[in-house]
Amino acid sequence: MIVDQVWTANAYRNFNYLIACPETGEALAIDPLDHKMCLKRAKDKGWRITQIVNTHEHEDHTGGNKAMIAATGAKLLAHANAKDRIAGIDRGLDAGDVVKVGRTVELEALDTPGHTMSHVCLLSHTDTPALFCGDTLFNAGAGNCHHGGHPAELYETFAGQLAKLPDATMIYPGHDYIANNLKFTLDREPDNTRATELLDGVADQDPAKALVSNLALEKEVNAFFRLHNPTVIARLREAFPDLPDTPDAKTVFLKLRELRNSW
């Protein structure tokens, strides 16, 4: 499996992705908003884009579909429940469905509601797994729930699915928000030395050569995975004095999500 992370350099800081089979040159495009850039990258590498996956229905993820399909004839895949929100879906995806690319690549669809209620992530069946997580999980952060999502569902997705993936799982999000998200982590947990070091490392990074984190690193620097951390809980109590002494993980997650909305 070859992964090409395409930095669009747009105002929304979107990452698009091309995933190619090294044997056949067939490729799948994830959320190819910048269809021109994706098409050029595929052409330069000799790949043929045969499928598009939209992680969810937001325009900054679906906006390139029409032009990409016109240029390639690619089939469009998205969450089965997105059929009324995304035009022209050829294949609706349910949890556990496998998307094949060429002869060598298999990607498993995860049903990951929260940012929206018809959001899929793709998990590669490779020695080192890779997760293409759209706007569900960001480097050091979590998707918002302002446009069709629900925080409680996002928590269930994090705790019930994402946190249980292997620590080595590579994380490929839909946007580059890492520096800002690390600042939020440090606002919540000022003594997180790993987050401090990482922020130093990525503050000036070129997103075209972005650091790719894995789940182990996320568990160290992403507040939304650090729901039992004493500093996180103590700081949260400053904002929410009614918080119980030992709040459950869901309560901590929801309060963090609430704070992040206005941070």
Ligand SMILES: [Zn+2]
């Ligand atoms: Zn979105």
Ligand SMILES: [Zn+2]
């Ligand atoms: Zn987005």
